[in-house]
Amino acid sequence: MSVLIFIDLVDGQVKKAAHEALTYGAKLAAQMGTTAEGVVLGSEVSSDLGELGAHGVAKIHQVSGDGFKEGDAQVFAKVVADVAEATGADVVVFSNNTSGKAIAPRVAVRLKAGLVSGAVALPETDGSFLVRKNVFSGKAFAKVSVKTAKKVIALNVNSFTIENGDGKAEVVPFRAEVPTSKIKVIGSNKTTGKVSLTEAEVVVSAGRGMKGPENWGIVEDLATALDAALACSRPVADAHWRPHNEHVGQTGVAIAPNLYVAVGISGAIQHLAGVNRSKVIVVINKDPEAPFFKAADYGIVGDVFEVLPKFTEAVKKVKGVA
Numbered sequence: 001m002s003v004l005i006f007i008d009l010v011d012g013q014v015k016k017a018a019h020e021a022l023t024y025g026a027k028l029a030a031q032m033g034t035t036a037e038g039v040v041l042g043s044e045v046s047s048d049l050g051e052l053g054a055h056g057v058a059k060i061h062q063v064s065g066d067g068f069k070e071g072d073a074q075v076f077a078k079v080v081a082d083v084a085e086a087t088g089a090d091v092v093v094f095s096n097n098t099s100g101k102a103i104a105p106r107v108a109v110r111l112k113a114g115l116v117s118g119a120v121a122l123p124e125t126d127g128s129f130l131v132r133k134n135v136f137s138g139k140a141f142a143k144v145s146v147k148t149a150k151k152v153i154a155l156n157v158n159s160f161t162i163e164n165g166d167g168k169a170e171v172v173p174f175r176a177e178v179p180t181s182k183i184k185v186i187g188s189n190k191t192t193g194k195v196s197l198t199e200a201e202v203v204v205s206a207g208r209g210m211k212g213p214e215n216w217g218i219v220e221d222l223a224t225a226l227d228a229a230l231a232c233s234r235p236v237a238d239a240h241w242r243p244h245n246e247h248v249g250q251t252g253v254a255i256a257p258n259l260y261v262a263v264g265i266s267g268a269i270q271h272l273a274g275v276n277r278s279k280v281i282v283v284i285n286k287d288p289e290a291p292f293f294k295a296a297d298y299g300i301v302g303d304v305f306e307v308l309p310k311f312t313e314a315v316k317k318v319k320g321v322a
């Protein structure tokens with residue numbers, strides 16, 4: 001009996017979301033009176049895996065090999081399920097990010113486990129297994145009772161605080177049969193943003209209120225001053241003012257940064273669906289009736305072309321870079 005946590009990598013580095021999942025899994029294991037272990041797939045790991053013990057995991061199983069290069073969720077799921085079975089894990093924890101969404105349900109099928117995706121808190125484990133999760137695009141919560149012996153949980157990004165102690169994890173190789181991927185990647189386009197949108201603590205996002213792509217300089221200036229990732233509303237991406245990977249919302253990327261600054265965006269329900277889990281929302285809009293103000297923690301009614309440069313200057317001053 002143990003809790004197994006999937007450790008997600010980007011360019012060989014452990015993702016922030018994986019640190020959250022590790023902290024969550026370790027706390028769940030402590031609550032259940034068992035141990036937490038991690039699993040990492042692939043040979044190209046540049047992070048020090050032993051240091052992940054600081055989150056409370058005792059052991060990390062590393063499955064090496066080139067078989068994970070294609071990023072095939074079916075291959076990942078087969079191997080994670082094998083590790084879960086071999087280690088006797090009762091609960092497998094993922095981050096509910098792009099890879100978690102692709103792998104967790106497949107692992108659940110293989111383990112005949114109940115799946116909760118979008119968990120936001122530790123389960124209640126007093127004689128039951130009740131997991132709190134987001135529903136209706138973050139507008140409400142539901143408590144889901146998982147009754148299967150094995151359980152898979154996908155934790156919403158940025159819903160659990162990372163904790164660090166002074167533990168060290170034992171890193172052990174795990175020999176698994178890695179199936180050949182049925183997918184052949186023939187090319188890839190890497191996003192070139194300085195800060196990854198889904199991992200970003202701060203996001204500056206702009207909409208049609210910017211009038212055209214030629215005006216994005218002042219948005220980028222604020223993003224640079226705040227060390228933020230850039231995002232945009234859907235019509236902006238549809239009009240090719242900005243690349244589609246920046247489009248957030250119901251049909252775009254769902255994010256939950258600590259700070260979301262929305263500039264010249266009306267706040268349509270489909271936009272809010274992807275950003276309303278942000279911890280603090282700041283809205284800049286010239287229309288005081290813009291729906292986004294209802295979801296905002298702070299609002300500035302004004303013309304972006306006047307407000308934004310002053311905002312950026314103020315941020316630089318506070319940061320001492322003016």
Ligand SMILES: Cc1cc2nc3c(=O)[nH]c(=O)nc-3n(C[C@H](O)[C@H](O)[C@H](O)COP(=O)(O)OP(=O)(O)OC[C@H]3O[C@@H](n4cnc5c(N)ncnc54)[C@H](O)[C@@H]3O)c2cc1C
Pocket residue numbers: 206207208209210232233234235236247248249250251252263264265266267268269270271274284285286287290302303304305
């Ligand atoms: C099925 C479906 C899915 C969708 N999915 C998404 C999605 O994932 N993401 C998404 O974003 N949208 C999505 N949409 C579109 C959504 O309904 C809205 O149309 C869209 O979000 C509006 O984008 P916007 O706020 O940039 O533009 P607008 O609605 O045109 O709003 C522009 C805002 O800028 C303000 N403004 C204008 N000039 C200035 C100025 N000088 N200074 C300050 N403020 C100014 C205006 O007051 C206005 O509030 C979807 C729609 C559908 C039907």
